[in-house]
Amino acid sequence: MEQENASDLAAFMAATGPIPGELRGDRIDRILDTVRSHLGMEIAFVSRYVEGDEREFTHMSSDLPLPHGAGHREPKEDSFCFHILEGRLPQLIPDAQAIPFARSLPITDILPVGCHLNVPLRLADGSVYGSFCALSRVANHEITERDMGVLNAFAELAVESIESELSEGVVQQHLADSIAAVMEKRQLTIVHQPIHSLVTGLPVGVECLARFPDAGTRGPDLWFDEAAQVGLGLELEMFAIRAALETLGALPEGRYASINASPDTILSGELHNLLHKVPSGKLVVEVTEHAHVTDYDGLAEALRGLSKNARVAIDDVGAGYAGLRHIVDLSPDILKLDMSLTRDVHLDKARHALSSAMVRFAAEIGANLVAEGIECAEEAAALAAMGIDYGQGYYYARPMPVVRAQRHMLGLPQEEEADSPVQVSANQMPMARTA
Template sequence: MSQVAYILPQCPSPASRLTDEFINDPGIKSILASVREHIGVEIAFVSRYIEDAKRELTHVSSDHDLHMGPGFQEPRENSYCWHILQGSLPELIPDPADFPLAKDLSITKSLPVGCHISTPLRLADGTVWGSFCAMGHHPDHTLNMRDLAILKSFASLVTERIESALEKDVSRPEARALVESMLDGHGVSTFQQPIISLETGKPVGVECLSRFPDLTKRGPDAWFEDAELVGLGKELELTAVSCALDTVAHLPEGVYATINVSPATVASGALRKLLQDTPTASLVIEITEHCQANDLSKLAREIAAIKPYARIALKKDVGIGYAGLRHIVDLQPDILKMDMVLTRGIEGDPACKAMTAALVHLAHELNCELIAEGIETEGEEKIMRELGVDCGQGYYYARPLPIVAAQRFLLDRGAQPR
């Protein structure tokens, strides 16, 4: 048995299905486009070795219509890459006519291949996953070892992305099991972070934040990312919302609760049904992510449908531009939240002050309450108050607190018992 046989992946059963995330990885697409530009060839692609002694193209970059695209399979011995791996052909081939084996391969005439440069994609354990190739339609005797070095540099970036995808694929069943264990709500707890009126210094609301068991020593964002990865994103969000709703009854009189929900879950209609079944006073739904324009009409309809049950808060991310401002106007929020990027360092940043002043004006024109997130110092609070921001939230007042501690804080700061 040749040495090559020991380092090839073993494929006694069909190769695993490539995830859409990997197939559509913009990083790999960008790498292929860059290698074409740097080397000056028409085609670049990534392929993997699969069962039945075949290879499969996973990513292809070309400005031409090709008969071979992602998913194309062929016997591996029909490819340059396989013979390069075997040592029968060199990695750098300026002209296939100079190599009888390359000249006789069917792809040389059918594509045609005028020059070819390739390197194996070798994983950290030494396994050859596939190959990274670039080729042109015409011979190019200017190709040299520098071009091969460039190709190998780009190939190493692709290998990193492959290994990351493989790692996610291996951990997916475990991630799904962990997420499923949370869906009955018993493992999810809710903390509350106070929201303070900058005019009176008294609490006016809290933001409900989900916390999960420290089984994997990862934060809440990682749990929601895992849930999205395994197709349970909406389910985990609704579980978190249900757990948060259970805590709202403990709030003092006149204090509202904001609950974070993604645009996708709002647009699905599932949140509306949940709110209809568990009506709660003084509730605010905070849309957590920037929504895309093609989701806007459906999201707007659902927001209108849930307004009898809750007010709406939107977060204004820095740099979302005109389209984002258009969304704010179209969705008609009751509360506008500033990204903490504007708060950090505002004392010495004229640009942040100017942007905050503009948001104050926008909020007043839309009759919205404006909340500044991330206030950590007395100076930040002072400037926000002077600029006309309505409320503040951040570690300067309190970290997210367990329910009993949050209730005690609210009462100590002047909230009235229910």
């Protein structure tokens, strides 16, 4: 019998293979489908016990038009599963009508319940999570202990997936708590990185960048990506954007600030509602390209709605998803060349040729070019010679506190006290998805 059960499991594992975390719920569904088919049952499900005196169906497999599916809750005392756990009913029931206590449960006649097999699901710490169950509406006296062995074996597989999901849930909750704490406790500083004219060398604006508490070990990209993973992406971005707008008052006359926004945030409509108060000419919205865009028409329409208050830039052109479609479909005012194109451009013929091609393209569509990641005079000179308008990078200025950036743009000497990072208020969270 053990060899046959092992064979059943081996066949299932060969068919399913390793399952990524996000698909483990699907794996439980497939386990239930396999069990139901193998045992000739009409229904198979996993349930869990929840707060109070209820149980919830988490996964359901059946070809029948059942009145309830996954997510349905009911009193646990109305179920076979609970009474099996309590020892009032056996795990293997060939015919529920033959057991007086089983016959007294309303579900026995409502469904009806004929043959019923059940395994309580116990986690590694010994606690009972719920039940793994297979049943049919008719009795089956040919069901055996071997079939119970099969159910037990597949229940163990289900427990492995459940344990993994619960562990991931703990991690996800920790991330959500950390992100919420950063917003609640204002654990962010805001910095500006100046953007300079490659022709005159003078600063023309800044990009607003975020610095989280662990800035020395992790970049802000990770915070925004993790926020998106736990469903707080929009909240964290909008929190940061509102803060970036609060720093506009530090800009000298004629200078602009650039903030980053993901396509999802732009499509949400919240950014449009926020920017109507911003003076025109003061702001550039950089469309970050770290996620695939599924609705270009909607994104283009949303950006047109922002155009009264802000110019539109495409960030990191030449890297990731920021390809030709970003540039063609979104009608940007500014193209920001990724440092992968500008780094060593004075030495690399391919980078030089690609950057030169972007100059011609930008001229055709009426867009300005900003070269990112400039680190030496030779790069700046080569890019200026091509006809690129603006640049930013360590050659001109590192990201710096708002007060230092203001003095930098005014051409004033820096003061010692300006070296300290600026701790921002509840409505002054910095916005950036780049280090």
